[in-house]
Amino acid sequence: MRTVVEASRAIPVIAEPDVLVVGGGPAGIGAAVGAARSGARTMLIERYGFVGGNLTIAMVNPMFTFHDVNGKQVIRGVAGEVVNRLVQATASPGHVTDLTFDNASMTPFDPEGMKLVLLDMLEEAGVELLLHSTFSDVLKENGTITTVVIENKSGRQAICPKYVIDCSADADVIACAGAPFVKGRESDGAMQPVTLFYRIGGVDIPELKAWMKANRRLLKDAPADEEIDAQSALALLGMKEIIKEAMEKGEYPEDAAPRILMYELPREGQFAVNCTRLQGIDGTNARDLTRAEIETRRQAWGVAEFLRKRVGGFERSYVLDTGVQVGVRETRHIIGDYTMTEEDVLNSRAFEDGIACGTFAIDIHPPEGEQQIFTGSGKAVYEIPYRSLLPQGLDNVWAAGRCISATHHAFGSVRVMATAMAVGQGAGTAAALAAAEGATNRRVDVKRVRAALLAQGQYLLGEVIEDVGDDALKLRRKEGSGSHASHHNPFAAES
């Protein structure tokens, strides 16, 4: 490839925070609030004009998953507070039964309400926020990042932090600093497909409920009338048969997922739709992303037309808005001091250095074939160890969110948004402790991080913690009864 050489130049240093968080998605919010509340002078940079990452930018909904199968809330802390605030702002019904993938709960929310709640929380915590600013480069001395270079409308600028938390989802900072990572699946580098999420408005809910009751066999687990009526936020998974028929007639986009998956939102008649799909896209490649934006947008309109024609209640529905960008499920995973495995997830493994819990099923949209779901006997609550956040060869950097060190399979569970926020809070709290002591990331006393997280209301395994079981969460699903997913734990003892 032809190259040119840029002239070197002096650029202004605009800030020297204790902790710099790169990326304002769920992980970045958890990290920034966690660090600032723990006393660190914290700065957050985000490339778009608002925060939230996939919660808002990619329009992904709902949040998974705060509760174990017994209804115990195992993700609390900053993420739990976000939900409480959303409920107060009537921007979420709170936690409701998951009618799609047999997780104990799901948490739908209004993305506009989310934008404001997150901003309020950052401001109240005293985080210095810089929007419209994209990470560009690092300067490094030995294993320490001394400078982070950003680009924005003011030009090229330098930030000289003591510590950096990479919450860019793609591990942009860590990759740029030369630390090792893998992309996608270990065997061949293939990554999960991308999806343009979008909102549909104008759905007639009573008509839709009547259609669901009349066509329950088309939906996962054929929900009973009482289940449909009781659900305060509907979720639909299925319709494979009518999609197949529509595809044969050219009335459903060929590459889109061959099933409907959508979630009712708190604002009247709105659904978030998770149906577009494109394989073979590298979310760190601008040409691939461009192709994805174009193709998935066409799919989105095709699926909306299908719903209008074939599903009761959707006759007068319309595409309300689409994500600011296509949702990228998977790119780089850092190679940390510990790489989480499928066995850790399915066997509910606790770690001495656990800094957050996860409890979502392993949900893999494979680079080929149908979506696969594996639940660890339906009870898996596991911990994410601190070592999975530590990039090799870097002493003042943490990863948080979907780029932490995990295999392609373990990643299928740890990637979700409630978990990402909890992991972010763990990283932010650790970074603040490091800043207070002038310690490197590997010298931080993780026992103290755990104690600080518990004091902030987080839940961790192996501790005596008051139960805040959610009475509103009633489990009505039989485990593993879905016709659209296979549920098994290859590591569980046969019973």
Ligand SMILES: Cc1cc2nc3c(=O)[nH]c(=O)nc-3n(C[C@H](O)[C@H](O)[C@H](O)COP(=O)(O)OP(=O)(O)OC[C@H]3O[C@@H](n4cnc5c(N)ncnc54)[C@H](O)[C@@H]3O)c2cc1C
């Ligand atoms: C299609 C799809 C469906 C999904 N479904 C669900 C679901 O139903 N429920 C669920 O809980 N999870 C779901 N997920 C997973 C979840 O959305 C992500 O794994 C999660 O958002 C990861 O959090 P994060 O903070 O690491 O990254 P992100 O949410 O991607 O946030 C990263 C942030 O960093 C910013 N950023 C990135 N690069 C730079 C840069 N160079 N400079 C400055 N800022 C930067 C971005 O703008 C963004 O704000 C889904 C994901 C996708 C793509």
